[in-house]
Amino acid sequence: MRWRTNPLLGVEHLTMRFGGLVAINDLSFDVGRGDITALIGPNGAGKTTVFNCITGFYKPTEGRMAFARTGLADSNAVARLTASGGRFAGTPAGDLYMLERMPDHEIAWRARVARTFQNIRLFSGMTVLENLIVAQHNPLMRASGYSLLGVLGIGGYKTREREAVAKAEMWLERIGLIDRADDPAGELPYGAQRRLEIARAMCTDPVLLCLDEPAAGLNPRESAELNKLLRAIRDEDKTSVLLIEHDMSVVMEISDHVVVLDYGVKISDGTPTQVRNDPKVIAAYLGADDETENAEPSA
Amino acid sequence: MENFLQQLINGLTLGSIYGLIAIGYTMVFGIIGMVNFAHGDVFMVSAFIALLIFLAVTQILGIASLPLAFVLVLVAAMILTALWAWVIERIAYRPLRGSFRLAPLISAIGMSILLSNFVQVAQGPRNKPVPPMFTDVIAVTDGAYRVTLSYKQILIMLVTALLLVGFWWLVQKTPLGRAQRACEQDRKMAALLGIDVDRTIALTFVIGAALAAVAGVLYMMYYGVVNFYDGFVPGVKAFTAAVLGGIGSLPGAVLGGLLIGLIETFWSAYFSTDYKDVAAFSILAIVLIFMPSGILGRPEVEKV
Amino acid sequence: MGAKPTDAAPAFFSAEAIGGAFRAALVAAGLAFPILALRAEPDLNNQLVLLNRWPLLLWAAGIVFVGHLAAQIPHVGRILKWALFAGCTLVLVWILAGVANSNLPLRGKIALFTLIAASGFFGLLIAAPCAPGTPFHDFQKRARAFAGKIVGPIGIVALFAFPLVMLWTLGPGGSLKWINNYGVQILIYVMLGWGLNIVVGLAGLLDLGYVAFYAVGAYAYALLSTHFGLSFWLCLPLAGILAAFWGIILGFPVLRLRGDYLAIVTLAFGEIIRLVLINWTDVTNGNAGLSSIPRITFFGLPFTAADNGFAASFGLEFSPIHRNIFLFYLILCLALLTNVATLRLRRLPIGRAWEALREDEIACRSLGINTTSTKLTAFALGAMFGGFAGSFFAVRQGFVNPDSFTFLESATILAVVVLGGMGSQIGVALAAAAMIGGTEILRELDLLKAIFGPDFDPAQYRMLIFGFAMVAMMIWKPRGLVSSREPSIFLKTRKSVSASHVREGHG
Structure with a gap:
């Protein structure tokens, strides 16, 4: 129940409209610090849209997304920051960000929310290693004196680059791709590309890692490896995970908290066991009886 | 007031020509999402075809009736320009479907350079003065400042209006128009449903070129001079018109064309002729930056 | 007309192939008809008169006809490559002969001759269109890599x-x-x-x-x-x-x-x-x-x-x-x-x-x-x-x-x-x-x-x-003459990234 006691991200009344289409309607949920939270729901439920709002690729029509990067989320601080109209408040309790007010790259770099994509978005013409170095762009940029010192060859850039390579190597070891470091990312098999995309996101040192269908297209062995990797990210790297997934075995096995969406509305929220036994969820997945079907908005 | 009225007439005439060219840009963009950079030069080629056919008809065939010659020139220019567009699409664009995004644009730029220089080599670099035709004018108002409406201007607006009606019918009511709209929505699905996508795209180019050819004939007749570099600036202005109206939208292209024509003539009349092209280019930049979906276009949602 | 010899291409000199070439030639004639075959020139009174250039139209149609047919010759790609190679060799020899017969001072002749001959023949050597798999092709690959370095x-x-x-x-x-x-x-x-x-x-x-x-x-x-x-x-x-x-x-x-x-x-x-x-x-x-x-x-x-x-x-x-x-x-x-x-x-x-x-x-x-x-x-x-x-x-x-x-x-x-x-x-x-x-x-x-x-x-x-x-x-070749990409950093070995993976331009 960490999402109640120590929420990392509080999504409140999130609504996203595209013209007349309501993709998300008044959605509220919390993501617990240190949890693996799963966002599930039938196709077209609006899961990826939620991701795009959290990571700043879409500006939500309405709603608040308070992100307590460090410390405890303090409702007073959230209210004060909301009133002030600012993006960021460094309170004694910790750093607080308003994600809906930030551009996407700031969410990744300041608030430290990293993400992967449903259709893999690697830099396929760059090598595996380069992909992981690009992910460390901002600290390296600073080390190179915003390129001014770097181009003249002064300053400690070389050392920082070696550290970045070491970090990339560490991740390549963990995802089993160290032998392919100098190959173009586009040459990797599908499952390896998925793992690389996760490693690339982790190289940005995120507090929250958002994964859009990480198990899609994986075989059972790869799927099991993924579960192990995600647990390690939660337990060893102390990074919270928010994932969209269709594969129920993955969801039920690794997640601490499940949020179920249908037609842009939250229909269930709780531990995997609670959600599994929720009649509304069963109805949404297996087809509803007449009564509930009439109650739902038609697509 | 008289001056205003005169400029309004001139602007609408010019705007009709831009609108006709703009339809070609907007249709191609709608169906394959590509800026057909060579379209302005196709227009220029059509003006040359029109000039040569006109000379051939009057000098070789010896047809003295101007209206008959005009109709012959119009039909021949439409057919021959459409053939050019068909070949260009086949050679320079079709092999690039599925290549990287900027490849068709670069190819189109190459095609544009190729066309204008081909005409320069084939027809020489100098201006071609066209024999004047339809020179009569109607005086709309009398007085110190006579507002006139020339037969040419009437003809231009009339031909444009007629063609637009025919074209509207073609796109809205025929199977071809339906296939076109289907390809716009989802090319793969359209192919699965038995629509010949390649043919539909080729026909889009052909129709766009035929309309540009009409514009070419009217342009040659109106300005009385053609040159091999005449494709570039009118091309950019027509593209501006398409963007201003909302690229992908057919009524938008016509509306944008008329607006650009009006802006250009009023700018020249009331501010300065020197900067009239600057005005057109600035509008292009401003519209693309601040309202990229134009007046009648649909906003685009970025796919993540 | 963009015709490429594919598996389904009609056999060389079949009626179908000739028909296709004929249609292409007709299209070429249609394109050439007013623009190439007629030319408008102002006369002394600044009136435009037409000059006839009908032979150009025939040339255009003829070239397209022959080209279209030739594209169906078996192995036309390789034949063309070797023809191009032979042409380049001839041009090189012609340039060298020109240098040798020129009225330059002797030292200039020798210097130019050796420079052009050395670089020209090396270029021809590595550009020769040998079939992949032959030993010479492997040599060429190494020579190309070497040339790329130096x-x-x-x-x-x-x-x-x-x-x-x-x-x-x-x-x-x-x-x-x-x-x-x-x-x-x-x-x-x-x-x-x-x-x-x-x-x-x-x-x-x-x-x-x-x-x-x-x-x-x-x-x-x-x-x-x-x-x-x-x-x-x-x-x-x-x-x-x-x-x-x-x-x-x-x-x-x-x-x-x-x-x-x-x-x-x-x-x-x-x-x-x-x-x-x-x-x-x-x-x-x-x-x-x-x-x-x-x-x-x-x-x-x-x-x-x-x-x-x-x-x-x-x-x-x-x-x-x-x-x-x-x-x-x-x-x-x-x-x-x-x-x-x-x-x-x-x-x-x-x-x-x-x-x-x-x-x-x-x-x-x-x-x-x-x-x-x-x-x-x-x-x-x-x-x-x-x-x-x-x-x-x-x-x-x-x-x-x-x-x-x-x-x-x-x-x-x-x-x-x-x-x-x-x-x-x-x-x-x-x-x-x-x-x-x-x-x-x-x-x-x-x-x-x-x-x-x-x-x-x-x-x-x-x-x-x-x-x-x-x-x-x-x-x-949408990636241009030199299409592979050198990685900016490597862990163990530097390998070029082939053009097929590299993307160009966003959008």
């Missing part, structure tokens, strides 16, 4: 030696053409190509108005030197900064636009700047341009016959070639500066971010990269090098007017980048040499005049060939 350093040494070798072999009079028309002219385009390569090749932003920054640099030098008497060495950085500043001003509002919209807006900006240069006559003197721009000096010593001139100060006999040699070294250094800066930037985070941006902009944003400032840096740096080149242009010509900064100039520079291989430094340099040098050679070939008559001016076919090459390149 072409940079050898090229730089050769370029530094070039004007002196030319002077030594051809004398001051004979070498002027080579140093000026070929050397300096090509190097200007190499530099412009390298500058634009940052924007188009690395960052994947299609900029159709690059010539605007070239113009800003040229006018900056022209105005600053004539009005304020500033020296070239002060104006050069100022021109670069001004151009970069304009790059930022123009770039800032437009860089969030999609690829092809960006291209059109940059085109509009390029034209706006040119039109302002034409119309703002108080400052720019309009179409007439600015003349009597101070010439380059050797760090204060003018290249004149005066007593305080360069030649007198160094005890040399005065010759206009000195100025040209100095200009050659100047543009060579400027171009190399561009190259070194680009190569270093590619290994820095900013350079990797550019390439990542070209690959996938959305992924970049998800990794915390500020895409606006990253694009803006590329735009401004490209503009800066364009500005440097512009002020060099002004000091070389001593005269600037808006005619030098048309859209065609932008298209030429873009063609250099596209044909050379987007992102590849050596490819861009080779493309510039081939395209600009090729134009100059075309101008000189008396052979063509002998074939096509004395009125034949090959220079007017230049842009025709450029346009054709751009289209052909996109279809045949």
Whole structure:
């Protein structure tokens, strides 16, 4: 129940409209610090849209997304920051960000929310290693004196680059791709590309890692490896995970908290066991009886 | 007031020509999402075809009736320009479907350079003065400042209006128009449903070129001079018109064309002729930056 | 007509094949009909009269007919490649014979002959179209890799030696053409190509108005030197900064636009700047341009016959070639500066971010990269090098007017980048040499005049060939001549990334 006691991200009344289409309607949920939270729901439920709002690729029509990067989320601080109209408040309790007010790259770099994509978005013409170095762009940029010192060859850039390579190597070891470091990312098999995309996101040192269908297209062995990797990210790297997934075995096995969406509305929220036994969820997945079907908005 | 009225007439005439060219840009963009950079030069080629056919008809065939010659020139220019567009699409664009995004644009730029220089080599670099035709004018108002409406201007607006009606019918009511709209929505699905996508795209180019050819004939007749570099600036202005109206939208292209024509003539009349092209280019930049979906276009949602 | 021999192609000389060729020939005749077969020329009364050129129409149709049929000959691709190879060999032998029979001094003959023979035959050796799998093909692969490694350093040494070798072999009079028309002219385009390569090749932003920054640099030098008497060495950085500043001003509002919209807006900006240069006559003197721009000096010593001139100060006999040699070294250094800066930037985070941006902009944003400032840096740096080149242009010509900064100039520079291989430094340099040098050679070939008559001016076919090459390149090799990508960092082994994985341009 960490999402109640120590929420990392509080999504409140999130609504996203595209013209007349309501993709998300008044959605509220919390993501617990240190949890693996799963966002599930039938196709077209609006899961990826939620991701795009959290990571700043879409500006939500309405709603608040308070992100307590460090410390405890303090409702007073959230209210004060909301009133002030600012993006960021460094309170004694910790750093607080308003994600809906930030551009996407700031969410990744300041608030430290990293993400992967449903259709893999690697830099396929760059090598595996380069992909992981690009992910460390901002600290390296600073080390190179915003390129001014770097181009003249002064300053400690070389050392920082070696550290970045070491970090990339560490991740390549963990995802089993160290032998392919100098190959173009586009040459990797599908499952390896998925793992690389996760490693690339982790190289940005995120507090929250958002994964859009990480198990899609994986075989059972790869799927099991993924579960192990995600647990390690939660337990060893102390990074919270928010994932969209269709594969129920993955969801039920690794997640601490499940949020179920249908037609842009939250229909269930709780531990995997609670959600599994929720009649509304069963109805949404297996087809509803007449009564509930009439109650739902038609697509 | 008289001056205003005169400029309004001139602007609408010019705007009709831009609108006709703009339809070609907007249709191609709608169906394959590509800026057909060579379209302005196709227009220029059509003006040359029109000039040569006109000379051939009057000098070789010896047809003295101007209206008959005009109709012959119009039909021949439409057919021959459409053939050019068909070949260009086949050679320079079709092999690039599925290549990287900027490849068709670069190819189109190459095609544009190729066309204008081909005409320069084939027809020489100098201006071609066209024999004047339809020179009569109607005086709309009398007085110190006579507002006139020339037969040419009437003809231009009339031909444009007629063609637009025919074209509207073609796109809205025929199977071809339906296939076109289907390809716009989802090319793969359209192919699965038995629509010949390649043919539909080729026909889009052909129709766009035929309309540009009409514009070419009217342009040659109106300005009385053609040159091999005449494709570039009118091309950019027509593209501006398409963007201003909302690229992908057919009524938008016509509306944008008329607006650009009006802006250009009023700018020249009331501010300065020197900067009239600057005005057109600035509008292009401003519209693309601040309202990229134009007046009648649909906003685009970025796919993540 | 785009017909390629495929499995389903009709058999050679079948009725079907001939029918197809006939249809293609008809289409060609239709295209050629008014534009090629008739020509409108004003007569003495400025009335247009038609000239008939019907044979041209027959030629066009005939060529297409034969070409269409020939495309169905089995193994036509390989036959063509070998024919091309044989043609190149003949041309090389012809050039060598020309050198041997020329009236150069003997030392010049020997030097030129050995140089051309060595580089020419090595080039032919590695370019021979051998079938993959044969032992010679493996040798070629190794030789190509070797050539790829040495072409940079050898090229730089050769370029530094070039004007002196030319002077030594051809004398001051004979070498002027080579140093000026070929050397300096090509190097200007190499530099412009390298500058634009940052924007188009690395960052994947299609900029159709690059010539605007070239113009800003040229006018900056022209105005600053004539009005304020500033020296070239002060104006050069100022021109670069001004151009970069304009790059930022123009770039800032437009860089969030999609690829092809960006291209059109940059085109509009390029034209706006040119039109302002034409119309703002108080400052720019309009179409007439600015003349009597101070010439380059050797760090204060003018290249004149005066007593305080360069030649007198160094005890040399005065010759206009000195100025040209100095200009050659100047543009060579400027171009190399561009190259070194680009190569270093590619290994820095900013350079990797550019390439990542070209690959996938959305992924970049998800990794915390500020895409606006990253694009803006590329735009401004490209503009800066364009500005440097512009002020060099002004000091070389001593005269600037808006005619030098048309859209065609932008298209030429873009063609250099596209044909050379987007992102590849050596490819861009080779493309510039081939395209600009090729134009100059075309101008000189008396052979063509002998074939096509004395009125034949090959220079007017230049842009025709450029346009054709751009289209052909996109279809045949969209990544350009040098299409593989060198990784900016490696863990164990450096492996080139083949063109099939590299993406170009966002959108």
